[in-house]
Amino acid sequence: MAETRDRPQPHQLQVHSQSRYDKSSLLPQRGPTAAQILAVVTLLPVGASLLGLAGIILVGTLIGLAVATPLFVIFSPVLVPAAILLAGAVTGILTSGAFGLTGLSSLSWVLNSFRQVTGRQPLDYAKRRMQETAWTVGEKTKQAGETIKAKAGPEEGAGGGRT
Structure with a gap:
């Protein structure tokens, strides 16, 4: 029975009608700081002057476009x-x-x-391949020369052919 007394019973719960958040706590409790006032006082004229310059440039651009349009049409x-x-x-x-x-x-x-x-440098590899290719071409040229010499026969090879 002691355990049932410690637990709250459903009919013992209290419901508060007040809001959990106080509306006055959402608003700032004190006024703006000096840095905020200085920032507004400094940036308001700068922003206004830049906005005015943007308007003047827009009007100048539109006037220039109105003047230049006939020239674009003619040329x-x-x-x-x-x-x-x-x-x-x-x-x-x-x-x-x-x-x-x-x-x-x-x-x-x-x-x-x-x-x-x-794992090698490509220039070393290319150089070695060029040397191998040059040697192979030299060997094939030598073989082709010997084949031509063998087919031509001994009389033409000695220079005693046509006169």
Whole structure:
């Protein structure tokens, strides 16, 4: 029976009708600090002047566009092809640079992967391969010369052929 007295019974629970959060605690209890006042006093004129400059620049741009539009219409037979040509040239230059950069990076990647696989420098490998190829070509040339000499026979090989 002592255990049932310690546990609260459902009819003993109290419900408070007051809100858990006090509305006055959401609002600041004191006024702004001196740093906040100084920031507002400093930034308000700066922001207002920048906004005014933006408006002036917008009006100037619209007036310039209104003045230049007839000139664009009059000179459009010259300006449109010139703009297309200029855009094509810029596109070509940028594309060429992009392809060149891609090619160089691809070669760099191939060389690095070659170094990792073989553990050797690619120039040493290329030099050795060139020497082997030159020796092989020399041997094949010597064999071809001997084959031609054997097919030609001894009389033509001595220089006593035609006169």
